[in-house]
Amino acid sequence: MIDKTKLITTLYELSLLLYPRDVKEMIEEFIKNVMTRFGFSYASIEIPLAGLKMSLPKNFSNGLHKISFEKKYFKLEFGRTKEIPVEYTNILEPLMDKLDQTLEFLILSELKRKLLENNEDVIILVDKNMIVKEMNKKAVELLGDLREKPIDRMWLNENVRLNGRYFYVSVYDLGFLKGIIAKDITEKVLLEIELKEREERLRKIVEIAPFAILIYKDWKFIYANKEAEKLLGYRKEEIIGKHVLDLLPPDCHEKIKHVIHRRIRGEAVPPYDTKIVRKNGEIRHILVDGRKMKWSDGEVIIVAFVDITPQKLLEEDLSFLNSILRHDISNEITIIMNYLELYKEDKSDEFLKKIEESVKRIVNIINNVRNFEEAIKGKECAKIELKDVLSKIVKDFAHNNVEFRVKGDYTVTVNEGGLKIAISNIIENALRHSGTDKIDIEIRGNEDYCEIRIADYGKGIPDDLKEKIFEKGFRYGESANTGLGLYIVKKIIERMGGEVQIEDNQPGGSVFILRLRKG
Amino acid sequence: MIDVDLINPDEIKDLKDCETLMILSPEKVVVELKENLNYLSIPYFGGVFPGVIYRKNRYDDKIVVVRFQEKLKIFRDSEMPEHVTGSLIVFVDGLYPQAEDILERAYFNYGLISYIGGGAGSLTLKEIDCLFDNRGFFKKGCLFANVKKRIKLAVRHGWSETGTTFIATKTNGRVIMELDWKPAFEVYKEHLEKMGKIISEENFFEVAKAYPFGVSKMEGEFIIRDPLSTENGMILCAGKVRQNSVLSLMKGDKNKLIEAARKCSESIESDRVFVADCISRVLYLGYDFKKELKAIDRECFGPLTIGEVASSETFIEFHNKTIVVGDI
Numbered sequence: 047m048i049d050k051t052k053l054i055t056t057l058y059e060l061s062l063l064l065y066p067r068d069v070k071e072m073i074e075e076f077i078k079n080v081m082t083r084f085g086f087s088y089a090s091i092e093i094p095l096a097g098l099k100m101s102l103p104k105n106f107s108n109g110l111h112k113i114s115f116e117k118k119y120f121k122l123e124f125g126r127t128k129e130i131p132v133e134y135t136n137i138l139e140p141l142m143d144k145l146d147q148t149l150e151f152l153i154l155s156e157l158k159r160k161l162l163e164n165n166e167d168v169i170i171l172v173d174k175n176m177i178v179k180e181m182n183k184k185a186v187e188l189l190g191d192l193r194e195k196p197i198d199r200m201w202l203n204e205n206v207r208l209n210g211r212y213f214y215v216s217v218y219d220l221g222f223l224k225g226i227i228a229k230d231i232t233e234k235v236l237l238e239i240e241l242k243e244r245e246e247r248l249r250k251i252v253e254i255a256p257f258a259i260l261i262y263k264d265w266k267f268i269y270a271n272k273e274a275e276k277l278l279g280y281r282k283e284e285i286i287g288k289h290v291l292d293l294l295p296p297d298c299h300e301k302i303k304h305v306i307h308r309r310i311r312g313e314a315v316p317p318y319d320t321k322i323v324r325k326n327g328e329i330r331h332i333l334v335d336g337r338k339m340k341w342s343d344g345e346v347i348i349v350a351f352v353d354i355t356p357q358k359l360l361e362e363d364l365s366f367l368n369s370i371l372r373h374d375i376s377n378e379i380t381i382i383m384n385y386l387e388l389y390k391e392d393k394s395d396e397f398l399k400k401i402e403e404s405v406k407r408i409v410n411i412i413n414n415v416r417n418f419e420e421a422i423k424g425k426e427c428a429k430i431e432l433k434d435v436l437s438k439i440v441k442d443f444a445h446n447n448v449e450f451r452v453k454g455d456y457t458v459t460v461n462e463g464g465l466k467i468a469i470s471n472i473i474e475n476a477l478r479h480s481g482t483d484k485i486d487i488e489i490r491g492n493e494d495y496c497e498i499r500i501a502d503y504g505k506g507i508p509d510d511l512k513e514k515i516f517e518k519g520f521r522y523g524e525s526a527n528t529g530l531g532l533y534i535v536k537k538i539i540e541r542m543g544g545e546v547q548i549e550d551n552q553p554g555g556s557v558f559i560l561r562l563r564k565g
Numbered sequence: 566m567i568d569v570d571l572i573n574p575d576e577i578k579d580l581k582d583c584e585t586l587m588i589l590s591p592e593k594v595v596v597e598l599k600e601n602l603n604y605l606s607i608p609y610f611g612g613v614f615p616g617v618i619y620r621k622n623r624y625d626d627k628i629v630v631v632r633f634q635e636k637l638k639i640f641r642d643s644e645m646p647e648h649v650t651g652s653l654i655v656f657v658d659g660l661y662p663q664a665e666d667i668l669e670r671a672y673f674n675y676g677l678i679s680y681i682g683g684g685a686g687s688l689t690l691k692e693i694d695c696l697f698d699n700r701g702f703f704k705k706g707c708l709f710a711n712v713k714k715r716i717k718l719a720v721r722h723g724w725s726e727t728g729t730t731f732i733a734t735k736t737n738g739r740v741i742m743e744l745d746w747k748p749a750f751e752v753y754k755e756h757l758e759k760m761g762k763i764i765s766e767e768n769f770f771e772v773a774k775a776y777p778f779g780v781s782k783m784e785g786e787f788i789i790r791d792p793l794s795t796e797n798g799m800i801l802c803a804g805k806v807r808q809n810s811v812l813s814l815m816k817g818d819k820n821k822l823i824e825a826a827r828k829c830s831e832s833i834e835s836d837r838v839f840v841a842d843c844i845s846r847v848l849y850l851g852y853d854f855k856k857e858l859k860a861i862d863r864e865c866f867g868p869l870t871i872g873e874v875a876s877s878e879t880f881i882e883f884h885n886k887t888i889v890v891g892d893i
Contacts, residue, residue: 052781055730055811062809078669079807081880085784087677103676105648127677127878 048133056083060141064148066155069096076145077102080124084134088125095119095153115139117146119153168213168228171220172197179223201226212236245341255350258332263346265290265306277332277353279325293322295329309338309347319354326494326563328543331358359541366518366537367415370530374411374519378404414530417471421464421538430465432456432489432498439469440487446477454489456496458562460542465562468538471531472500472558479523480504482555496562503555512548567893568632569837569866571619578604583632585609585639587654587710588697589617589868591625592687598628599702610639610710612656612685613695613702614868615844621858621865623847629866631893635713639698642667642707645674649709652679652716654893657707657883658695659684659871662738665805665883667707668874672881679716679877681891683841683870684803690793716839718891719832720875720884722789722846723825724777729756729814731778736808741778741792741800744812748798756814769795774849777886778802778812787813791845791872791885803845803872803885819853822846826888827860835892840867841874843886861890 110125218225258274317335336349389397433455482504519529574597588611685695694702735743744752779787791803
């Protein structure tokens, strides 16, 4: 018979041993007391989550009577030489449940405590008066042991700098206490500072670079240096935020999109040439190189480019001169040679006349080329009063018995020589082909552009030829000459950043419109 | 095989013809014992006790010597070997508060061997060098001697419940500071007065020796805690009292105590037995102590102890007011 008074007393006393403290200490005291009270001579316990395995005593005799309990957090076995009453299992079961609950609390609390204690963040618990109630190891390392002492209120701020270190602070309201978790972000901050300094150094270098540099991210410009401003004609603030394609003429968009995609993927793209549109609409040829790089805001693409427009034009000029020498003059010489052969046989004056015409054409070609050379040689631009220039040109044509009327005036900055050649060619063309007896020259202008409208009253130009007459070598009708005059006009005006158009005049004839930028 | 003799302290230097000597000395002759031990060359160990028992008598002026024909492994608590088999004779400084811890450590190390012995020390409750071996005397520790045989032992006390219980609401080791949330002595005194017993600081032990505390177990007798003295309202016991333990106020009936001794002795089959009998029990029995010795119906020897050690098949315990019998 179990003495119930003893049982109640025993269970009461044993249950009082199960309270939160060091797991090993609690287990050892609990087991010892169970052994004493229930006459066990052996106990073994395993608590996997606490890494605890204990046998009391460590050596024991086999063949003992045993009673065992397996719970969520432990396996426990008691043994003794005497038989164990069957009731002991039921008697001890509630105690074992309580042991399990206590272990759960202790183990989980200990795990949480260790996590907090060994956390690399500074963790501090303070009361409403900023008195420190608890702090972890990292906090003690940083601030010393401040338990039950006040702490600076700065720890309630989001950013704290202390002893040369930077902290990002989060404050949690825990009822009567506040939890302060300060993450040491010194490395990150220093890295950012270094990155910013590097960026700043890079900016300075880039700023004084003798070529244009643009930086863009997500297709939008975030930086432009002075050379870029100069080349594009925009101010830096106007460039920043612009879409990359906004600076390119539409015919270049596909090519550049492809290049940018390759750069974003990190592929190496060899330097390439393309065109850009300046703020004033002028198209410039550029040579571009670039790559992807790290920037404070993530990855960006930096591109450097130089203006290769002069080289491009030179190439075009060389190509033009080459074609004239190899093709036009060569053709005329062949004609001369052929007629000479015929003349040797026949001695006809007609052949001599043909030879003379060819020689004249060669002379004209050479004159045109010389004019063109003169037009492009004069690189220096100067402010000119258009009316004065036109008056001088008109004088040169006074012997042609044609009436000239010049109306309007405008001041432009252009290569004067080139402009003279272009206008003279148009007048000469009108006189030669249209049969006009009157030429009106009108100057119109606004803030950005001016137009020189040269109108004749001759037979006019059919619509289907209006586009073709500016092509190189285009000849039309009996009065056809070298086919270079209007081609050279177009080249010169385009070189000035302008354009040439042709319209019908009223009641008859044609109007050549030269459109020039003011600047 | 052992030989047991009762000798005068000065005779000890002449002892020989044994492998190991166990010496049980009353505290009154410790000075002479120390002088004569210097001449002893054989391995020895022992303790100084309030008194010793030899055959049917208690002695305060003679020494009990036990000659072992086997060489015992003798060691102190600071040098416990890894493994021990057979049995351990254990003498502990009975007034040392950590005595129980040492005994537990031995039990955890060596497990289910036999442990028999008791607490040495002075009845004056003053700390003395009460343990000794060939290296000298010491206190605040424990002395072990490893016997090859497995000693059979029995332990009993015969104390019974009064029906009064206390909760030891505040304790520190062997000191009970509070009983039932009040100063311990005040509560203890109040209950004794209800039983017609007047107790004061001055006569504390004279009265308290008849009214120890008992800690209940599911099986077997209560574990007794002997109240030795009082100071500042606290009660010092001869063994640890765990905080929040339920203490039964026990009472003595001399006949029951003597009967317990008899039963204890009877359970050991041997012509000669080692007896560790609590001095407080002796003091309580007074003249009737002779009856207890008589109840041990065979040749006996041993110390009168301050706390008793006994364990063979159960967890080791440091008993109070108990008699331990074994066939060393």
